[in-house]
Every structure is written in C-alpha cells, then in structure tokens.
Amino acid sequence: MTTKRPLHATILMYLALAGYLIFLGFPLLWLLSASFKSTQELNSLAVNLIPQQWDFSNYASALERQNLLTAAGNSIFVAVVTMIISVVLSMPMAYALARLKGKLRAAGTVWILVSQVFPTILIIIPLFLVLRSLQLNDTLFGLILVYVTFTLPFTLWMLQGYVAAIPPELEEAAEMDGAGRFTILRTVVLPLLAPGLVATAMFTFVSAWNEFFLALVLIQSPELYTLPIALRSFLGAEGQTQLGPLAAGAILATIPSLIIFGILQKKLTGGMLAGAVKG
Amino acid sequence: MRRIRGIGAVAFAGVAAIALAGCQQGSANSDGGGDGDAVTLQFQSLSDQPTTQAAIEEIVDAWNAENDDVQVKIVQAGWDGTYDKLITQFTGGTAPDIIHFEASSIVSFAADGYLADLTDLIDPELKSDISEGIWESVTHDDQIVAYPSTLQSYMAFANADLLDAAGVEIPTGETMTWEELQEIAKATTTGDQFGLGWGLGSPTATMMSLSLGNDGGFFEGEGEDVTIEVGDDELAAAERIHEMAYTDKSIEPTSLTQSGSDVLPSFYGGKVAMTVQGSFQATNIANDAPEGFNWVALPPLEGTAGAFQAANPQTYSVNVDSEYVEESAEFLNFFMGGENLAKIAYADALIPSSEAARAEVEELAGDDAAWQQVLASGEGLVGPPFLKVSKYTEWKDTIATPAFQQYLANQIDRDQLATQLTDGWADVAG
Numbered sequence: 001m002t003t004k005r006p007l008h009a010t011i012l013m014y015l016a017l018a019g020y021l022i023f024l025g026f027p028l029l030w031l032l033s034a035s036f037k038s039t040q041e042l043n044s045l046a047v048n049l050i051p052q053q054w055d056f057s058n059y060a061s062a063l064e065r066q067n068l069l070t071a072a073g074n075s076i077f078v079a080v081v082t083m084i085i086s087v088v089l090s091m092p093m094a095y096a097l098a099r100l101k102g103k104l105r106a107a108g109t110v111w112i113l114v115s116q117v118f119p120t121i122l123i124i125i126p127l128f129l130v131l132r133s134l135q136l137n138d139t140l141f142g143l144i145l146v147y148v149t150f151t152l153p154f155t156l157w158m159l160q161g162y163v164a165a166i167p168p169e170l171e172e173a174a175e176m177d178g179a180g181r182f183t184i185l186r187t188v189v190l191p192l193l194a195p196g197l198v199a200t201a202m203f204t205f206v207s208a209w210n211e212f213f214l215a216l217v218l219i220q221s222p223e224l225y226t227l228p229i230a231l232r233s234f235l236g237a238e239g240q241t242q243l244g245p246l247a248a249g250a251i252l253a254t255i256p257s258l259i260i261f262g263i264l265q266k267k268l269t270g271g272m273l274a275g276a277v278k279g
Numbered sequence: 280m281r282r283i284r285g286i287g288a289v290a291f292a293g294v295a296a297i298a299l300a301g302c303q304q305g306s307a308n309s310d311g312g313g314d315g316d317a318v319t320l321q322f323q324s325l326s327d328q329p330t331t332q333a334a335i336e337e338i339v340d341a342w343n344a345e346n347d348d349v350q351v352k353i354v355q356a357g358w359d360g361t362y363d364k365l366i367t368q369f370t371g372g373t374a375p376d377i378i379h380f381e382a383s384s385i386v387s388f389a390a391d392g393y394l395a396d397l398t399d400l401i402d403p404e405l406k407s408d409i410s411e412g413i414w415e416s417v418t419h420d421d422q423i424v425a426y427p428s429t430l431q432s433y434m435a436f437a438n439a440d441l442l443d444a445a446g447v448e449i450p451t452g453e454t455m456t457w458e459e460l461q462e463i464a465k466a467t468t469t470g471d472q473f474g475l476g477w478g479l480g481s482p483t484a485t486m487m488s489l490s491l492g493n494d495g496g497f498f499e500g501e502g503e504d505v506t507i508e509v510g511d512d513e514l515a516a517a518e519r520i521h522e523m524a525y526t527d528k529s530i531e532p533t534s535l536t537q538s539g540s541d542v543l544p545s546f547y548g549g550k551v552a553m554t555v556q557g558s559f560q561a562t563n564i565a566n567d568a569p570e571g572f573n574w575v576a577l578p579p580l581e582g583t584a585g586a587f588q589a590a591n592p593q594t595y596s597v598n599v600d601s602e603y604v605e606e607s608a609e610f611l612n613f614f615m616g617g618e619n620l621a622k623i624a625y626a627d628a629l630i631p632s633s634e635a636a637r638a639e640v641e642e643l644a645g646d647d648a649a650w651q652q653v654l655a656s657g658e659g660l661v662g663p664p665f666l667k668v669s670k671y672t673e674w675k676d677t678i679a680t681p682a683f684q685q686y687l688a689n690q691i692d693r694d695q696l697a698t699q700l701t702d703g704w705a706d707v708a709g
Contacts, residue, residue: 039567045548061329121363128371137373216360217367220375233357236327240540240563 028254035059035247042243058244059252062234068249070223071230075209076256078140078226082147082208083201086155089148090200094159095189099168112153120150124217131218138220146218147208155200162196163189198264205264209257227253317347318603320610321375323354325361328562330626338619342610349606351377362672369393369598376601377611382416382427382666383484383591389419390502390669395597396422400608405615408633415662416590420502425594426611428620429629431557432588432656433485435460435577436564436649441467441552453655454581457519460553464529467552473531475523476551478539482517482683483675485555487665488589489516492582497700498664498671505668507704509697515582517686518693525689535687547572555580558653562628565649576652579659588656589663592632630657670707678703 005013029049034042038055041048062068097105127146128137136142166189174184212228219225231253234246322339326332332355339351354375356364362384368374369388378385378394388394401423406414409427417425435455442449445467450459464474479485487497495513499506524530531551534542539556540563546554547568556564564574579586595614597607613619617635624631625643630653637654644650665671682699685691691699 040569043544043547043567044569045544045550124363125367125370128367132371132373137371213360213363217364220354220368220373222355229357232359233327233355235357235359240327240538 031247031250034243035251037244039244055244058248061242061245062249062252067222067225068227068230068252071225071227072253072256074140074224075227075253078144078147078215079205079208079257080260081144082151083205085144085148086151086204087197087201090152090155090159091193091197093156094163095185097156097160098163112157115153120213124214128217137218138224140219140224143215143218143226144208146214147204147211150214151204151207155204158203159193159196159200162193162199166192202261202264205260206257318349318606320349320351320377320601320603320607321354322351322377322610323356323375323379325356325358325379326623326627327357328627330562331623334622334626338614338622342613346610349603349610351610369600372600374598374600376598376603376607378596378598380594380596381591382425382594383671385417385425385594385596386419386666387669387672388596389422389424393599394419394424395599395601395604395607396424397426397597397608397611398423400605400612401426402612402615405612405633408617408635410632412662413590413592413632413660416592416666417594419667425596426615427590427592427594427632428615429624429627429631430590430592430657430660431559431629432579432653432660433488433555434558434561434652434656435553435555435580436546436560437463437553437575437577438546438549438551439573439575441472441549445469445552449575450578452578454586455578456581457516460577460580461519461523461527461529464523464553465527468527468529472549473534473551474529474553476531476534476542476545476554477520478537478542478554478556479520479535479683479687480537480541481680482687483679484589484591486517486679486683487663487675488591489580489582490514491587491589491661491663492516492580492584492659494582494584496664498668501667502669503708505670505708507701509700512583514693514697517683517696521686521689521693524687536684543567546574553577558630558656559628561649561653562626574649576649578652579656586656586659587661588659589665590660591663591666593629628653630654630660674704674707678707 033049033051035058036054036056037048037051037058038053041052041055046052097108131137131142131146134142136145170188170192171184174188179187210228211226212232215226215229216232219229231246231249234242234249236242324332324335326335336353339353343350361380365374365378365380365388369391374393380388385394398421405426413427413430414423417423417427437449439449442463447463447466450463460475467474490497490513493512493515495510495515497507497509497513499508520530520535524532524535531542531545534545534551534554539554539560542551542554542556543560543564545551546564561576568574579588595611597604597611601607615633617633617639620631620633620636621639621643623629624636625640628650631637631640637657640650641654644654665675668674679700682691682696682703685699686693686696
C-alpha cells in the first residue's frame with residue numbers, strides 16, 4: 001500500500017535535488033568557464049561565469065605544450081589495468097575472507113588494516129629500490145604494480161563486505177541442487193556481487209587516475225607521465241599558475257573518467273536493481 | 280549474465296590496452312640512449328615559462344647540432360614535489376646527470392654527497408665573470424657544487440595612475456627606503472583601496488632575503504655547526520610589514536595569506552596601488568596587465584645596511600653518480616655562455632649571474648624602465664648565511680613558515696615570533 005506524496009513535498013524534494021546538483025556541478029562549470037577565458041580576464045577581479053570573450057587558445061596551449069594526449073593515454077592505461085588486476089585479485093580473496101573462519105582469516109584481516117597505516121613517504125625509497133632491482137622503475141608496469149599493491153588491501157576490505165552480505169543459504173541451496181563450488185561461484189555469487197565489483201572497480205580506477213606522488217617519483221621519462229604529472233607543469237615556482245591552460249587541461253582530463261564512470265555507473269545501477277528484485 | 284559480459288568486455292579492453300602500451304613503452308625507452316659511442320645526458324629542467332622553455336630548447340638544440348658525441352636530452356619537470364623526487368632518485372641511483380634547482384634546496388644534496396665537485400671543471404672565463412658572492416652561494420665544503428645561473432630579487436611595482444591621483448611622486452632614486460614605501464602605502468590607502476598588496480602566504484624566503492638589508496643574517500656558521508640569532512635586525516622587515524598591516528592598515532590583509540601571483544588581479548584591478556613581487560613578475564605584468572594599465576617598477580628597497588637581498592640563484596648541478604660528469608660540465612660551460620644565459624634570464628625576467636649575460640640582457644631590454652630596475656636590484660644580491668646551513672630547509676618548512684604566518688596574521692607578537700624561531704631551531708638542530 002502506498003500513499004501519494006503531497007505536492008509541496010515533491011517540490012521541496014526537487015528543489016533540494018537541484019540545489020545539490022548546483023553545489024556539485026558549479027566547480028565544474030567554473031572550470032569550464034575559466035578554460036575559455038583570456039589571461040587578462042582571468043587576472044581581472046570581475047566575476048563572470050560566461051567569458052566576456054571566448055578564447056580557445058588555452059586548449060591549444062594545453063594540448064601542444066604538455067603533451068596531454070599522451071599523458072591521458074598513460075593515465076587511462078594505468079587506471080584501467082590497475083582496476084582490472086585489483087578486482088580480479090581481490091574477488092577470490094574477498095570471498096575467502098568473508099566465508100572462511102579461523103586464525104588465518106583473523107591474521108589476514110589485521111594485516112589488511114595494518115597495511116593501511118604506513119604513510120607513502122615512509123616507504124617510497126624502499127619501494128623505489130625494489131622496483132629498480134626489478135628494472136621496473138620508470139615504467140608504467142612498475143607504476144601499476146605499485147598501485148595494485150596500494151589499492152588491494154582496501155578493495156579487499158570493501159569487497160568482502162559485499163560477499164558477507166550475500167546470504168550463505170543461497171549457496172547452500174545451490175549445493176543441495178547439485179551445483180559444484182565453481183558453478184555456485186559463477187552462477188550464484190558472481191551475479192549478486194556485481195554491484196560490489198563495479199563499486200570496487202570505480203574506487204580503484206579513481207585512486208589510480210588521481211594519484212600524483214607515486215607517479216611523480218617513479219616515472220621519469222616525460223613520455224610516460226600520467227595526467228596529474230602533466231597538469232602540474234602548469235604550476236610554477238612562487239605560486240605562479242597558468243590558470244587558462246590548467247583549466248583547459250583539467251577539463252580534457254575529466255572527459256575519459258566521465259566516460260568510464262558513465263559506463264560503470266550503468267552497471268552499478270543495473271546490479272543494484274538486479275539484487276533488489278532477487279528473492 | 281549481460282552484466283558479467285560487460286565486465287568481461289572492460290577486462291578485454293584492458294588487456295588490449297596492455298598490449299598496445301607495451302609497444303608504446305618499448306618505443307619510449309628506445310630513444311633514451313645514443314648511437315654508437317655517443318653519450319646522452321639527461322638534463323632535468325624546471326623552467327616553467329613557455330618562453331624560457333623555448334629558449335632552453337634552442338640552446339640544447341644548438342649544442343646537440345655541434346656535438347654528435349655528447350647529446351643532451353631535456354627532461355622537463357615541475358617544481359612541485361621535485362625535492363622528494365630527487366631525494367628518491369639520488370638514493371636509488373637514478374637521478375638525471377644535470378639537475379636544475381634553486382641554491383637553497385641543493386644544500387642538503389651537497390651535504391649528503393650527491394653533487395659532483397665542479398670546481399676544476401668550470402670554464403675559467405665564466406668563473407671570473409661571476410662575482411665571488413654568487414659563487415659562494417653554491418660552494419659547499421670548499422667545493423663548487425653548481426653553476427649559478429639566474430637570480431631574482433624582490434621588487435615593488437606600482438600603479439602609476441593611483442600614485443599620481445594620491446599626489447605621490449614616483450620614486451626615481453637609485454634605491455627606495457622602507458620609510459618611503461610605508462609613506463606611499465599610507466598615502467595611497469583610501470576607503471576601498473589599499474596602498475600595498477603583498478603575497479606572503481609562504482613568507483620565510485621573503486623575510487630571510489629582505490632582513491639582509493638590515494644586517495639580519497639569522498645564522499652564523501656552516502653545515503651542522505650553526506647558531507641562530509633572532510634580534511632587531513633580523514625582525515626589522517617583518518615588524519615593518521606588521522606595522523603597515525595592523526597599525527597603518529595600508530597593506531591589504533588578505534594578500535598576506537596569498538601567493539604573489541594571487542595578488543596580481545587586485546593590482547590590475549586598482550584595489551592595491553603597489554605590490555611587492557619577485558622580479559620575474561615584470562614579464563607577467565607586461566604580458567597580462569589590462570590594456571592601458573600604467574605601471575612602473577620602483578627602485579630596490581633599502582634597509583639600514585643597504586639595498587641588500589639574498590642571492591638564492593637558480594642552479595645547475597651534476598649528479599655525482601653520473602658516468603659523464605666532465606661531459607655534463609662541458610655542456611654547462613656552453614649553456615652558461617653570455618648569450619645563452621641572457622636568453623634564459625630575459626625570458627624569465629631574472630637577473631643573470633654573469634657580467635657578460637647581464638650586458639646582453641641590457642641590450643635586449645633596451646630602454647625598458649622596468650628592466651632597468653630589475654637589473655639595478657641585482658646589484659644588491661649577496662650570498663646569505665642560510666645557504667650554508669644544512670638544516671635550513673627543515674627549519675624553514677616546519678618552524679619559520681608557520682611562525683611568520685602566525686605573526687603576519689597578528690596571532691603572536693614579535694617576542695613570541697623570536698622565541699618560536701630560536702627554540703624551533705634548537706629542536707631542528709638537535
């Protein structure tokens with residue numbers, strides 16, 4: 001039985017939603033506006049969302065000077081591969097962590113938590129030396145290896161929560177129907193875990209996409225720079241910032257992640273709905 | 280099942296990307312070396328202005344065209360995080376052959392033995408063309424560890440129309456006293472306009488530099504064996520700024536929390552009549568100011584001891600672990616030649632270290648009044664004591680910057696500032 005929502009409540013709800021969207025979207029709009037402003041306008045005290053004169057040179061400058069397309073390609077590669085490896089590795093581990101009992105599981109859980117305690121700066125030099133001995137420093141594969149190492153504990157922690165939320169009774173029922181362990185995992189657990197996998201994938205993608213410090217230290221060749229490293233070249237000494245090209249570069253840098261999110265977000269919503277009607 | 284196929288498609292795309300990027304990586308690494316016996320030097324440059332980057336590329340191209348056996352490859356990097364990156368690279372043995380950085384930041388690298396001794400490799404003509412004071416700023420344990428290239432000074436820029444409207448005569452002398460600056464700032468402060476906007480969000484470098492004009496050296500000694508003194512001379516500049524901000528109310532208070540560049544819009548918009556900036560901003564003001572903006576560079580600031588400021592030059596060092604220290608020094612001797620250095624200095628509106636380059640810049644600048652002041656401000660640049668202090672960077676970041684920020688925010692008084700600076704040094708120095 002449902003009751004009809006009063007009109008004023010609906011209006012309020014939409015107003016709140018609109019307000020929230022403006023709150024979230026305004027920085028992006030401002031960035032977009034800044035990317036089309038001339039240096040003179042950016043350096044003026046006038047506050048205009050619509051540029052007085054549309055200037056497209058910031059985009060040309062961003063693309064020409066900092067090799068942003070190559071950097072974007074590197075970032076996509078690193079983020080996507082990190083996402084895939086992290087999800088593939090954490091899936092079975094999360095299942096084991098959620099379902100198995102015993103001291104090993106407890107020790108594993110503690111180790112995951114402890115691994116999150118170390119600040120990056122503390123381990124960067126040993127990490128660099130290890131990668132160097134593996135001849136993986138200044139390579140994108142080395143960076144991916146590091147990103148997977150850093151994201152895995154959290155993705156594992158995140159995913160095991162999703163596994164734990166799947167009732168074990170469903171697996172037991174399938175077992176009684178004669179399904180083997182692999183079939184149960186493939187046909188029962190995996191579909192129900194899809195929203196969790198997508199959420200985990202999004203988390204790892206964003207972590208790798210935005211990461212700055214490790215990429216800065218581990219990557220030396222300009223051809224291998226990721227986007228955050230390429231974008232920081234617009235920041236100079238003594239707080240100098242080339243605002244126009246930086247804004248244009250940031251807009252360009254946002255597009256691939258928006259596309260990936262667009263694709264994954266549908267899967268996330270689909271997975272949630274599938275879970276909702278199940279059972 | 281469609282969901283799983285979707286995820287599978289993403290996974291497949293990832294694997295394809297791996298294969299493609301594998302090819303890409305191969306090509307990226309393959310051009311790192313030279314042909315046959317040719318040597319390739321990695322030259323990490325931090326220059327951030329497009330015109331300067333172009334000038335450096337031109338110089339490197341000229342070298343590469345004339346030296347088939349020693350090729351130089353520019354590794355363009357940025358200032359942000361470079362110290363951490365270099366520390367890691369030095370420790371891991373993968374630092375570039377030639378390293379661009381500022382003098383105060385290479386002190387700890389030199390102390391840890393990461394920089395090659397260049398004393399006997401510097402072109403004698405170049406050596407004699409740069410003042411002893413500037414060489415002193417890159418000398419560690421009697422070894423010259425870097426080529427000093429360009430220097431910046433702090434300069435006051437003024438909106439000539441606002442000064443004129445306030446009935447203030449624009450100073451034209453060789454120097455300008457702090458009292459004059461204060462008087463002009465007071466005279467040009469009106470209801471909605473401040474006399475001065477000064478970006479002091481990161482105040483330590485400015486304070487350390489300008490205190491030299493009042494004989495305030497802060498440190499005595501070298502390396503680990505250093506003592507600190509924070510007296511009237513050391514704090515004179517800070518006190519004057521504090522007085523202007525909170526007694527005269529002639530400094531725009533928000534500007535004290537901003538970077539120098541952040542203050543420029545207020546300067547262009549006529550909200551502040553003057554601004555103190557690094558000399559390099561002369562180029563940015565010339566390029567970015569609104570049409571018809573009537574600005575002038577004022578004479579160098581003079582304290583009780585003179586118009587002295589800290590020479591903290593941009594430097595080019597050679598990695599001690601480089602297999603090609605001599606070749607790197609040879610390149611740097613070429614790079615630092617008068618004409619080349621002048622190109623870089625002019626593009627960045629910085630003061631070149633050598634006389635030859637300075638003469639070239641004078642020619643390039645012609646009768647540009649702002650450039651005359653930029654060059655004049657270079658006359659008072661002296662090697663500051665803090666460049667010899669091993670733990671200066673640590674003290675600056677952890678003690679001095681927050682202490683000066685609190686003082687400029689009027690949260691602590693002068694005595695508390697002195698105590699924090701002194702006691703903080705005791706903690707850092709152990």
